[in-house]
Amino acid sequence: MKRILLVGAAGRIGKVLRAGLAGPDRILRLVDIAPLGGAAEREEICNIDATDLDALILAMKDVDVVVNLAAFPEEADWETIFPLNYDLTRTAFEAARQARVTRFVYASSVQAVGFHPLATTITDDVRIKPSGFYGVSKAFGEALGSLYADKYGLSVGCLRIASFEERPTDERMLSTWLSFDDGIHLFNCAIDAPDHHYYRVFGVSNNTRSRVDNSHVAWLGYRPSSDAEDYLDEVRATGKQLGPLGGITQGGGACDVGFSGDSDAALKAC
Numbered sequence: 524m525k526r527i528l529l530v531g532a533a534g535r536i537g538k539v540l541r542a543g544l545a546g547p548d549r550i551l552r553l554v555d556i557a558p559l560g561g562a563a564e565r566e567e568i569c570n571i572d573a574t575d576l577d578a579l580i581l582a583m584k585d586v587d588v589v590v591n592l593a594a595f596p597e598e599a600d601w602e603t604i605f606p607l608n609y610d611l612t613r614t615a616f617e618a619a620r621q622a623r624v625t626r627f628v629y630a631s632s633v634q635a636v637g638f639h640p641l642a643t644t645i646t647d648d649v650r651i652k653p654s655g656f657y658g659v660s661k662a663f664g665e666a667l668g669s670l671y672a673d674k675y676g677l678s679v680g681c682l683r684i685a686s687f688e689e690r691p692t693d694e695r696m697l698s699t700w701l702s703f704d705d706g707i708h709l710f711n712c713a714i715d716a717p718d719h720h721y722y723r724v725f726g727v728s729n730n731t732r733s734r735v736d737n738s739h740v741a742w743l744g745y746r747p748s749s750d751a752e753d754y755l756d757e758v759r760a761t762g763k764q765l766g767p768l769g770g771i772t773q774g775g776g777a778c779d780v781g782f783s784g785d786s787d788a789a790l791k792a793c
């Protein structure tokens with residue numbers, strides 16, 4: 524039996540994973556500050572505040588893999604982002620270390636490299652180009668993961684999730700969509716991956732217009748199958764208008780928030 528701890532299990536992605544990751548050889552321990560409902564078979568419920576280090580260490584007892592989803596999941600001011608995306612993230616890594624957990628899966632985001640243009644395909648080692656304070660916080664989480672891997676031997680996987688949605692709903696998502704099925708598959712790959720030190724992988728479906736290259740982590744076994752192109756007519760029919768950077772950057776609308784720079788300069792790929 525593998526015990527998997529989902530931190531942030533009551534959220535949008537957490538709900539999908541709660542159903543999608545369940546299996547006869549797994550126990551899912553679910554952590555959230557929000558209500559989680561009753562425990563199904565092979566589930567354990569932990570209603571705690573994950574910024575509380577002692578509570579989280581206790582919740583991680585006998586856990587094989589931590590999956591950390593808890594964060595403020597979109598662009599916001601520093602004061603909103605800081606307590607969750609910095610403080611809670613650090614608490615989660617530190618609790619894993621103290622509880623002697625060996626594997627940590629971190630829900631990062633394509634927003635860490637959001638200012639890269641969609642015109643070029645990016646690999647995991649391109650320059651960090653965050654789309655905003657939220658993107659910066661996700662790059663912080665990846666850096667923290669690297670530290671805990673190097674200094675404390677924690678196996679860390681950073682999943683740079685893009686647009687985790689039931690279906691693509693705008694032009695950008697024709698490139699950045701991550702279907703629920705492929706998202707579940709990606710988290711399964713990360714949970715069961717062969718021994719590793721540290722990696723970053725893009726959480727994007729097999730979209731005709733995807734502009735990410737995951738060839739460096741072929742060993743992970745992530746083989747997405749959904750293609751946003753199948754929804755092209757539906758997306759076009761929405762007539763949804765995007766901001767000036769919304770359809771041409773990896774980060775989309777998050778790049779447009781408060782943007783007053785020179786777009787040619789900002790989009791220069793490195």
Ligand SMILES: NC(=O)C1=CN([C@@H]2O[C@H](COP(=O)(O)OP(=O)(O)OC[C@H]3O[C@@H](n4cnc5c(N)ncnc54)[C@H](O)[C@@H]3O)[C@@H](O)[C@H]2O)C=CC1
Nearest residue numbers: 531533534535536555556572573592593594630632684687
């Ligand atoms: N939804 C998406 O398309 C993407 C999400 N991500 C990342 O994936 C993760 C999950 O995203 P979503 O499910 O969309 O977010 P969400 O906001 O729906 O879920 C986050 C969960 O964390 C919980 N939480 C917040 N503070 C907590 C605390 N102090 N203690 C315990 N639990 C706490 C919330 O109650 C919530 O259930 C986030 O880290 C986000 O940055 C990354 C890229 C794309």
Ligand SMILES: O=C(O)[C@H]1OC(=O)[C@H](O)[C@@H](O)[C@@H]1O
Nearest residue numbers: 596597632633634685686774
């Ligand atoms: O890039 C995207 O589409 C997504 O990226 C994220 O990190 C956010 O959590 C999500 O709200 C966005 O929709």
